[in-house]
Amino acid sequence: MILEVADLRITPERQAEFDAAIRQGVETVISHAKGFSGYEVQRCIETPGRYLLMIRWQTLENHTVDFRGGPLFPQWRAIVGPFFAQPPAVEHFELVAKSA
């Protein structure tokens, strides 16, 4: 299992609209991707317009190859892309430790 963390920046004035759009995008598109294993969207308190989209994938390639190279990616970007004030910064992570 790996964690994708996408650091997103949108126009702060559109936050309420984006809250609904990103949820819709994950639930109607990304959740159908191979290896998708759960997600969380978090809105930043200190920096208006900053969001973290965190998605758990069974393997790194489920995101980087299967999803990004497949037909769901353009559907997802059509929903959320228009909100982005700059390109998302995306990296992947492996679990080191967590609460019991």
Add this chain to the structure above:
Amino acid sequence: MILEVADLRITPERQAEFDAAIRQGVETVISHAKGFSGYEVQRCIETPGRYLLMIRWQTLENHTVDFRGGPLFPQWRAIVGPFFAQPPAVEHFELVAKSA
């Protein structure tokens, strides 16, 4: 409930040692803080030496006031501070949506 996300950068050569130290620091120090409600440590795949420490707090002030202003903070920093290659970047987040 709010989420603290600390973006940490350490010397990559010390990752194995840091994996143990950060876990020890959270479990023996931060987990005793008022309002602490769970944590996760994630190690970046693409950027060696990058970690995300994510801690759930009951309120923002439990972290920014109670923890940072209390006796546990210097105990925590004594354990993990020596590993830091640069000051941590810390912000707080509110949940927008997540998996059912």
